[in-house]
Amino acid sequence: MGRRTESVIMAMDPKTREEVYGQVGDMLAPGQTMASIGDDITSVILTKKPPRGWYIGLGISGLLMGVLMLSVGYLLMKGVGIWGINVPVGWGFAIINFVWWIGIGHAGTLISAVLFLFRQDWRTSINRFAEAMTLFAVSAAGLFPLLHTGRPWLAYWMFPYPNTLGMLPQFRSPLIWDVFAVSTYATVSAIFWYLGMIPDLATMRDKTKVGIQKIIYGMAAMGWRGSALHWHRYEVAYLLFAGLATPLVISVHSIVALDFAVSVIPGWHTTIFPPYFVAGAVFSGFAMVLTLVIPVRKMYKLEHLITLRHIDNMSKIMLATGLMVFYGYLNEVFFGWYSAHEYEMFMIWNRMTGPYAWSFWMLIFCNGIVPQLLWFKRIRRNTIAIFIISIVINIGMWLERFVIVVTSLHRDFLPSSWDMYAPTVWDWGMYLGSIGFFFFAMFLFLRWVPMIAIFEVREAHHKQEHKH
């Protein structure tokens, strides 16, 4: 799609435009050519000036990054006592945020690896984007377990490395499983993302006219020439990585779930946690992809590449995983009652009626009721509605972790130890700061890396045109 097609589409009034794309129902809007796809995606980086929204977004997220730096600096100076945690609530925002960010990361891997293995070609328009999101979300998540320790400068003791103490980590601890699960996940995600980008980096190298960019993209492209042998090796490697990454989608959040499930605390000690955490992770991940993709496609005018079909498909996945998560909530309540165990029963009762009942009921509203709107096609294809729903789900998934971490801990076995947890300004600083970090990285990604996999879209375009 060159300037001509674009101008034609833009000339339509919004409603018609929506209708045209909606009726087509294809992955790509009509009128694309191989060249126009490449031009559209690379021009964002090479020729067009970034849209105004990009500057504003980068500015705000940069400010929040500053908040993160300040919060971390003060934390290192003073200790975790600057947060609202106490005994009995030894984990607060830090762990909630960790689980939340890890969960968000899941959509990227699911889209790029699982959907790839299932030959879901519609993923091509969004996989690069979603993978980048995964990477930044995992980085944001990784901040928290490190900084939430009392002595972060010794956190490397959680890694098995040869040392004069003759000490290995304590492998029975789920936190050690976390270290392995998250670090493996981060590594595989990063490599997978980079691998998938190599042909496009070569395209960038070839298209750019700026010397320094040529050098950087050239080095990053690692000598990609697009020969048949290259393509062959690439396809095999990509398939292998997709195979490797797929089990990680399941393992990472299962293991994060075990942080809780392995303990003896009512509200944590639950066997349903691993599957329900994975479903929740995919749920929140897709919500975050939608939250990002809807404004971006608008901002960069990429509606013809990321179409309503994509949004519709992602909404369906959200609906499915949302139902699984809701089933998990109901299950917890049922087994709390069915256990006939004083502490389990009290835990459920306290969640529903205790001082943090607002969080539980908001959670049910956000994650249980609001996603039911996704049954309707009209809503699935209404970008504004989906954008709002995705944000509601993001909030709901954060609340889910809040409910699990805080309400379970704040009233456990001995009433004498019961207490309340209230976040301090530094808790918020770390949380908002991590959001800033995530978006800052996303904005840089949008500016310097092809946000849509050019060659994959071309391939999809080819298939769409030739119906094979």
Add this chain to the structure above:
Amino acid sequence: MPSLRPEDMNITRDDLMNGHRPGQRATILAPRGDDPVQQQQNEVFDAELNRRLDIGEVREKLAGKEGPAFWQSMEELSEHPDFTELMEREFPRMAPRFSEVDRRGFLKLMGASMAMAGLTACTKQPTERIVPYVRAPEEFIPSKSTFFATSMTLGGYAMGLLAESHMGRPTKIEGNELHPASLGSSDAFAQAAILGLYDPDRSKKVLQQGVPSTWAMFRNAMVAQLQMELNTQGAGLRIVTEPVTSPSIAAWIHRVMERFPRAKWVPYDAIGRDHAKAGAQAAFGEHVDTIYHFDRADVVVALDVDFLGEGPAHVRYARDFSARRNMAEDGVQMNRLYAVECVPSMTGATADHAIPMRASDIEKFARAIARYLGIDAPGTDLDASRAMHAKLIADDLKKAGSKAAIVVGERQPAAVHALAHALHDVLGAAGDAVTYIDPVEVDAPERQSSLKELAEDMEAGRVRAIAFLDVNPAYNAPADLNFASLMEQVPFKAHLGLYNDETAQLCHWHVPMTHFLEGWGDARAFDGTLSIIQPLIEPLYDCHTVHEVLAATLGDEEQSAYDLVKSYWQENGLADEKAWRRVLHDGVWEGSAFPAKDLRAKTRIDASHTQESGLELVFSADTATWDGRFANNAWLQEMPRALSKLTWDNVVMMAPSTAEQLNVAKGDVVTLTVEDRTVNGPVWVMPGHAPDSVSVQLGYGRTAVGAVGNGIGFNAYALRSSSAPWIQPRAQIALAGERYPLATTQRHHQMDGIKDRNLVRIASLDYFLKNPAFAHKKSHDPKEDQTMFPLYDYSQGYQWGMTINLNTCIGCNACLVACQAENNIPVVGKNEVANGREMHWIRIDRYYSGDLDKPDTHMQPVTCMHCEKAPCEPVCPVAATVHSADGLNQMVYNRCIGTRYCSNNCPYKVRRFNFLQYTDETTPQLKLLRNPNVTVRTRGVMEKCTYCVQRISKKRIAAERDHRTLQDGEVQTACQQACPTRAIVFGDINNPDSEVTRMKAHPLNYALLGELNVRPRTTYLAKVKNTHPAWAGEPKA
């Protein structure tokens, strides 16, 4: 006595004297966000500017100048090295101008500054030894501690203690088994005294009107002043002291009185025993002391008194009393305790029947009981339910006969005390459950005057010289005396005290007093037993004893505090050096207790005037700061009060029903008005408090005690009047419209969630006798072998375990403070307590059951249970908490990275985390305080009870060296050793004969949260209540 100077401990006396106010202490108290570092710098800076100049030196300088000399300030003129330094720091570029000197000038200046450096030091510079001891002092072995007997006094009465000394510095206090008031146990005050010794805010120098001076100058001034007083035979001289039981101080006072026959001695204690004395006077016509023998008492009635928690013999009484409640021992016949009280106390919590009653109604109730027992005690009738209770109590007392004891609190008027004496007489208890002895307090009626008379004399201008020895009436005198303003009229005032306190600041002279661990003295226990107060360390500062000041009054040749005490005893029965040493070693003079007297009490007791109805205001001594003297002791401030679990504040306590009537809630600030004096304080709604009664605790609102105690709480003395020191019937209360944050360590007080959690298991005595194993019917403890995995073999070697007897625990907090002292546990301050971050390794959970107005109160000490299958261990990612072969759940501080996962996974929530840097690592005094055998923890590290592993190791190593196994009872944990009631038993559960094994085999033994299958090594002995069968509303089993 070990003689060690602080210099020998790498801490110079200068460090202690100037002791920079450390940043950390400021952090503790300052709200979050304050910058302690800045504060510290300011203070250092101010200190420099405030350093005093020697004017004479400056004059000399000026005289030496030739021609017109220009000078900007006297500091500059003196060319004080400090000034040069300050100048250099302030104006770095100017600095060279001040030091532009030639070679000769430089040499001169160097000589001069060295000489002047000598001048600036008013204390001796530390001796630096470069060779080790050629002959080491005896028993002076690094890492080995030695114990010395000494005594601590409170209100004049002694409690015998053993102080542990590490390389010459006292670090821990224990009870003295030979001493009748201790029997090896101690209380929170005694445990916290060690922090009192090292309190960096203690007064350090003799002050003349706030300006540092010297002891010699004080002596001269005193002698000169008293020379003038001789003309009038000392008519203008007054000596104010605490009540005195010390024979040597009494002798000195006597000598002063002989020299100044018209002088007066004013023994004064804000808490005091005036009503008890007047009661004895009324009943017997003479002043006698009552001694209770609770080990013989079957029925005890406590009338408005916390005899288990307060008073000169409370530790001993708690032991005797609880010996009759330890149902895990064979052949114990359980006693029954009725507590009629206005303010809930430990005694009420322990009682089988606690009856909340307005303090002014208690006399009426006591009279009714007395009438049932045939005493002529006219009074109005009670309402039906009270009359029934009075009748039941009277019948029970009658049944107990000579095995009955009636204890009356100081708050009650003399008539109630007299009634108790009459009751003892009628029941035949005198001589059995109760004995009488001559007063332990020294009395000199003809030479004595009361504080009120003193105030009158001061007002009339009859007082010309006054000495306050270890008293602080400017703070704690009844407000209607206006004592502080009357003091202005006295031309010469001297004060001796631990702190430069409210009284000291109004005096011309202030002399720092020795702590009891620094200075010689003597005192008697509640039963007259004499102890010598033996110091363990040379005074840290320029401190002096009461003896020294009294001796100075006479202007005699100066003698050391030791000679002053010893010389007295050489003339009074301990002339033999061996006998003297024996008394020092044992901490008691055997056989010095007073013999019991045979007395008959009057049985006609006239009623005192009490108010019949309306809201009353009641005063009580605070269980942490007492009369205010411990206000600067952070351990006590942070000690959760036994019943309220409140820290760092005093409050206006009232019953829930009264709060409803007044429409106030916890934390609301109310204004209390007595006559024209008002005080604002926060409300605390206290279940079990008497209705229509409001109580406040004395000992807060101090203004001149130190950084910890200044300005916290409100000063209830301002409401006290000399005519109504304890019960103020004419008080008004009004909402002030503000809220005040209060910090408690326990916010939930019910044991129930949805069902009963059976945390404290309890039955009535009857039910227990029929179902001895009742405690086990309430739990579903898993069987030992229900596991897929082989269990660790704990059948070999020592296996440590503990039992805590809930029936004898009175919740007194001695264990808590003992643990804090033993294990270097930091104080976190009010804000951090409010944040839920207190660090105590042992806590005493307090639960209520039953009626809100008349609840049953249950105490349950909780500490690390050392679970065999500890949930904390498998979740630690770095193996920082692990299990030892002898069954200890260990915490490896160095390995801990602070994930707090262990704390989250602990069902008992006994783990404590250093969320911030809580330990003060900079104040030199506090370095001396610490137990060298326990690691000091930094921020980011988890900690918890270790079963005092350092004590286990010490004894085990000693036993191994002797090729023997440890005997039962050889290892005592700090909490166990301090416990007055022996509720905590610790030992080897592999030893079939050990006490702990015996306790664990008892049917009352149960595991808290045993159903979780964590297999705790600490278990509890269930509670049994000996309720009266006919009492309405007895607790169900």
